[in-house]
Amino acid sequence: MADNVQVNYNGKILECPVTVGTEGEKAFDIAKLRSQTGLITLDPGFSNTGSCKSAITYIDGEKGILRYRGIPIEQLAEHSTFVETAFLLIYGKLPNHGELEAFSAAFNEHSMIHEDMKNFFDAYPASTHPMASLSAMVCALSAYYPELIKENPNQKEMDRIAVQLLSKVRTICAFSYKKTIGEPFVYPRYDLHYVPNFLNMMFSSPTHPYKLVDEVVRALQVLLILHADHEQNCSTSTVRLVGSSRANLYASISAGICALWGPLHGGANQAVIEMLEGIQRDGGDVAKYITRAKDKNDHSRLMGFGHRVYKNFDPRAKIIKKCADDLLNKLGIHDPLLDLAKHMEDAALKDEYFISRKLYPNVDFYSGIIYRAVGIPLNMFPVMFAIGRMPGWIAHWKEMIQDPTNKIGRPFQIYVGAKMTDYVQLEQR
Numbered sequence: 001m002a003d004n005v006q007v008n009y010n011g012k013i014l015e016c017p018v019t020v021g022t023e024g025e026k027a028f029d030i031a032k033l034r035s036q037t038g039l040i041t042l043d044p045g046f047s048n049t050g051s052c053k054s055a056i057t058y059i060d061g062e063k064g065i066l067r068y069r070g071i072p073i074e075q076l077a078e079h080s081t082f083v084e085t086a087f088l089l090i091y092g093k094l095p096n097h098g099e100l101e102a103f104s105a106a107f108n109e110h111s112m113i114h115e116d117m118k119n120f121f122d123a124y125p126a127s128t129h130p131m132a133s134l135s136a137m138v139c140a141l142s143a144y145y146p147e148l149i150k151e152n153p154n155q156k157e158m159d160r161i162a163v164q165l166l167s168k169v170r171t172i173c174a175f176s177y178k179k180t181i182g183e184p185f186v187y188p189r190y191d192l193h194y195v196p197n198f199l200n201m202m203f204s205s206p207t208h209p210y211k212l213v214d215e216v217v218r219a220l221q222v223l224l225i226l227h228a229d230h231e232q233n234c235s236t237s238t239v240r241l242v243g244s245s246r247a248n249l250y251a252s253i254s255a256g257i258c259a260l261w262g263p264l265h266g267g268a269n270q271a272v273i274e275m276l277e278g279i280q281r282d283g284g285d286v287a288k289y290i291t292r293a294k295d296k297n298d299h300s301r302l303m304g305f306g307h308r309v310y311k312n313f314d315p316r317a318k319i320i321k322k323c324a325d326d327l328l329n330k331l332g333i334h335d336p337l338l339d340l341a342k343h344m345e346d347a348a349l350k351d352e353y354f355i356s357r358k359l360y361p362n363v364d365f366y367s368g369i370i371y372r373a374v375g376i377p378l379n380m381f382p383v384m385f386a387i388g389r390m391p392g393w394i395a396h397w398k399e400m401i402q403d404p405t406n407k408i409g410r411p412f413q414i415y416v417g418a419k420m421t422d423y424v425q426l427e428q429r
């Protein structure tokens, strides 16, 4: 017999059915709570609230498990490519040869941005954070492809908009970098795959063609795969919430990019390096920063540590740490920030504060070390996260709009403001 949870309020009992997911995780369904009892639930930060059912990504935060469409992240990081993983997330299965070829070819076909969009880059000051221009330009894409602004696109339209977004975002990011360093844009090339194409657009110039290095390509490939989805995180929930009003995919993802920007979410990779650079400038005293991170009167935290879901090692962090070590060894780079990061991890993992709160390094702790080694500038780190997260956002928007039970997202609140009070004319105040 299925479990029920009984809510007993003022002697009236409401039976709430328990829903069980594929991996045995349980939730009790409170859909009738307000209509039957007049109560709402209060859950700031949604720490106990499931907002939807989803078949895309599974996480077990206690065991440190992450799977896309059932496939462990470790296997994808070792064997897959970002484009194949994007297909998996968006279409729910691994592509066969023909499907992968067609999907990759579509990436090349849609990799250019409309020439008029280049004017946007002139309009922004050089100091613009690339997350600001990325969010604006993704929203602006809707102006260039009005035929695709649909609240519920058909399959063909969905295929096109997905591939367009994945491909054009990479071009927008590379162009925005070129703009900040005052170099001419490098256009996407038909003969290059996703990651090499990005690197070439970023780092080639008319005088210095960029030499692709296999290890660099693979490291970026792995990072993008690891960032591709993470179920109902802040930015993905934002994409779903905005999309629940039937806003189009460009608008929803533009909002998701803004949500990702914050230092507690995708902006943490930039914040980690800024923190490590600060410690280095300050003489390398790791203990001092750990003490500050524990002090409730000091607003600093140990950036790249802790996670809402993982109460064990973030499986992505384990892969990235090894990937950073391997890449730096292969490139013959010695980055003192990597030594500092390892020192900090060791110290934090021995500290009672971090042990008792189950705070471990997360995906953002070591990723910046790899971006630095590749030559990606600091303020573009969150942009790399956004490029990686694009397939997840698309998959979630698609899953949501195709779910007939989906409703507009509209939480309640407990009002704690003034009681009814009469308006007082200005001259009497």
Ligand code: CMC
Pocket: 045, 230, 233, 263, 264, 265, 266, 268, 293, 294, 300, 301, 302, 303, 304, 305, 306, 307, 308, 309, 357, 359, 362, 363, 364
């Ligand atoms: N440094 C110091 N203390 C911390 C940290 C940290 N990085 N993270 C959590 N805590 C403490 C927090 O102060 C609280 O202590 P207490 O119980 O004494 O009040 C306890 O641990 C629980 O923290 P919380 O803020 O209730 O946890 P949360 O689930 O609301 O926040 C988090 C999760 C990721 C926002 C938080 O751990 C954090 O701010 N980490 C640093 C920023 C960061 O690295 N973000 C990237 C997350 S992974 C990428 C992604 O977003 O997907």
